[in-house]
Amino acid sequence: MTVDTYLIKSVFKFKKTYQRYMETALKETEGKLVNLPDKKFDSAEFLKNLPHLPGVYRYFDKDGNLLYVGKARDLKRRVSSYFQKTLAPRTKLMVDQIASAQITVVNSEAEALILESNLIKTQDPRFNILFRDDKSYPYLKLSSGEYPRLSYYRGALDKRNSYFGPYPNANAAKDTMLLLQKVFQLRTCETSVFNNRSRPCLLYQIGRCSGGCCKKVSPEEYGKSVDLAKEFLRGDSQKVQEDLTRRMNEYSQKLDFERAAVMRDHLAAISNVIHQQSMEAAPDANADIIAAVAAQGEVCVNLAMVRGGRHLGDKASFPSLGRNAELPELEEVLEAFITHHYTQMDVPPVVIINLEERSPRIEELLNTIAGKKVSVIYRPQNIRRKWLELAVTNAKVSLGRKVAEEGSQKKRIGALVQELGLDIPESEYEDFRVECFDISHSSGEATQASCVVFAGNRMDSSQYRRFNIKDVTAGDDYAAMKQVLTRRYQRVANGEATLPNIVLVDGGRGQVKMACEVFDELGLDKNVIVGVAKGEGRKVGLEELVFPDPNKEPLKLGQESPALMLIAQIRDEAHRFAITGMRAKRAKARNYSRIEDLEGVGSKRRQKLLERFGSLKVLSNASVEDIASVDGISQTLARQIYAQLHGQIS
Structure with missing residues (x-):
């Protein structure tokens, strides 16, 4: 399993752009609303006042509850489409309940898209298809420094470290991390542990770490392993194999057969992974496969990620469809998923979806988010067809499992309602x-x-x-x-x-x-x-x-x-x-309370000590020289800290 890092560079820029758009659009919202009086909705009057500008529109019922949020490149043209004679049943159900409407004019369609996504997430409109926020997608992180650390990571990205991802699920990321440990022997321990070891840990003994903490490998040699791991994560396994083969031959010529055997084992492990990867394609293939299926009143959207030509796995999402009897069209579901997903992640150059007919709306949406031309494929061939078939199959399996689990949960709710004598009909079990x-x-x-x-x-x-x-x-x-x-x-x-x-x-x-x-x-x-x-x-x-x-x-x-x-x-x-x-709070309280008691150590020095040693236990085992190596702590203060710590624990 590998992953291309072309996404990472644009994530920083996109997040800043997102924040700027949201601040600008939301500040301008109040002054650009078109409100209708509290009476029967007059669509003709409302449409008469609409501009031919990009923006977001909102529909409300007679009680002021938000029914729907939508975005448009041309507000007048888009909103007018809701008041035609022929409408889908689900749309007609919503239109019949509209009592008032509002619009927000923005500067561009991109701003409209981001504002729409934010309003859907924060205001929970009834007729929008809602994809609930989950944890952020996982990455693999390589820290900076002499001996970079490989770690599993979720959260905001910063430029000081190298990130590879995103992965569709935690298992995909952790499996790749385990492989990198076996092949390249990169360290995974915390920096506070790494800096304070006197002998290698068990991972070194079983060949999962090169022992940089005890200088069992030089920084130069370790750096070569890091570079190879980066190439592998970018999807260039061929280059990694060539480099390992070259190094193996060099060691053999120098009669350093032990190191040559290590390179041979690395080659075997990588070859085995490539052989097992049945979804391999062109080395530069980066694509997302999105499959939506509907059954028994539920919808599932399955996202599979292919990076560097290798299938990384998939993730199933289940949108909330509100209380509407009619299932939405799959095109509408996919549009909602794309809006939700790609306002958080960058768009790959190829997106494969399981629609029979071409969808200009989805193509326009992806191009707007990406800011460039995205290739949208509806009826793929060869390996891409296998990718889509697998995504559809996994969506059906996930949907079947969810329906079965929900049926079991409803049975349990019904049993509890009956046992407690509650007056709750089955139709309200969702609430x-x-x-x-x-x-x-x-x-x-x-x-x-x-x-x-x-x-x-x-x-x-x-x-x-x-x-x-x-x-x-x-x-x-x-x-x-x-x-x-x-x-x-x-x-x-x-x-x-x-x-x-x-x-x-x-x-x-x-x-x-x-x-x-x-x-x-x-x-x-x-x-x-x-x-x-x-x-x-x-x-x-x-x-x-x-x-x-x-x-x-x-x-x-x-x-x-x-x-x-x-x-x-x-x-x-x-x-x-x-x-x-409780355990997290207790650990934090114990670490900080004892360090806070140290005389001569203010908040800044305390923070540096914790960054350097990680915990009071590690600090207590440190020597005076180790403590003095922390920026801002003199030899005299280090001796005072050492004396206080050993006086407290003696």
């Missing part, structure tokens, strides 16, 4: 919402509360929240629960949010009683509160549900109950989320 709270600490230290959310038939991690608990007695879980519930549901009491169908608290009668006190103070319906008490012997499947009414017996659902499976899924996720947050 069924559960919020679950858990308290986590380590002997009273670093207390945190977690809130996880089950909504839309799934755990919605975008709505998870952590709460730092302050000013309560260490280990007082009841006080911690009271604080987090008060902070969470004060907004509901103020009318700024809605109450979920169920509020789960991890605990028995005591925690439920505390939750009831909070809800009584806030004036909220406490019947939504349900406690999850551990069963006899704390065995899984023996949990009991505890209710606000003290006269109501706890409910035992049984190990095979679908309702209990859903409760356990939500409760376990809350526990996991709380534990990970």
Whole structure:
């Protein structure tokens, strides 16, 4: 698996352009709105006032709810198309609900595209096809320095390091990283660990690292391996093979058979990867394959990435289609995906899509985003046909799995609704919402509360929240629960949010009683509160549900109950989320509190020490000379720090 880095250079420029466009367009929005009076929508009057300019249009219903956001090169021409006699059923359903409209005029179609994407993400219009933001795409990162580090990376890119990607999923990136370790023996350890080792680690022993931390390889030799790895990641495996063959022969001629054998093993590993890569094509092939399929009221868009002629894997996305009965056209789905995806990523020179007929709208959209001509292929041949067939197959498999999982989740929701006696029809299961709270600490230290959310038939991690608990007695879980519930549901009491169908608290009668006190103070319906008490012997499947009414017996659902499976899924996720947050907070508190106690070390020096050593433990094991090597710390101060550290831990 390899990846071309031609995307990286333009990412920096595009992000700056995106930010500039958004700031300009949003500042001008208020002064360029066309609002209709609060009466029956008069499309003729509205169209009469529209300019032949690029911009964004928005439709609202009679209650002021946003129905749809769209962009146009020519506002008058595009908006007029919604008020023709012949419309698709889904479009007609929307048009019949329009009560008012607004437009925002911008400077170019590119600005309109970016403004549209931002408004869709932030305002959640009902009739737009929404692709939820997920984690950013992963990259492989090679740091700068004498011995560059290879690492898996997500996040913003900077010019000081080299990035290779993006990869469609984490497994593709990590598989490539593992291969690079085997073949080129690049280090993957943190800099703080690398700088403080006295002997090579296990990865060196098993041939996965060249041991640069202990100078087992020279910077020059290591640099050659880094250069080869970069060539390999750019997709030029032929050049890498030629270079390895040349070096193997040179070592053989010098009778350095041990190094020659290493080069031979590297060649074998790369040849094996190339042989296994069944999707190989031209070395300069860089393309995205986008396949959309629809079935059983759901849509899946599968994105596959090919870089350097090699298939890197794929990623399935499932758009939210709102509550509309009609499925959208695949062209509309693809247009929505392209807008969402490529405002975050650069566009490759070739995009292959599974539409039977040519789509000028999609071609125009891709050209606008890319700022250049993009080759859009609809009926590919040869290897590209195999790429598209594979993408379509994977989309169908992913869609089938999602439909099956959602059916199972709906069955669990139905069972829980029935067990709790809730008056919720099956048609509203999509809006069924559960919020679950858990308290986590380590002997009273670093207390945190977690809130996880089950909504839309799934755990919605975008709505998870952590709460730092302050000013309560260490280990007082009841006080911690009271604080987090008060902070969470004060907004509901103020009318700024809605109450979920169920509020789960991890605990028995005591925690439920505390939750009831909070809800009584806030004036909220406490019947939504349900406690999850551990069963006899704390065995899984023996949990009991505890209710606000003290006269109501706890409910035992049984190990095979679908309702209990859903409760356990939500409760376990809350526990996991709380534990990970508490551990991170505790580690940070321990590292910083001890370093903050050092005399003569201010915030800047403290930051440099942490950047150099990474943690208090590594700093404590450092010598005076190591500490003095940090910029801004003299030999005298280094001795003081060393004495303080060893005085504290002695």
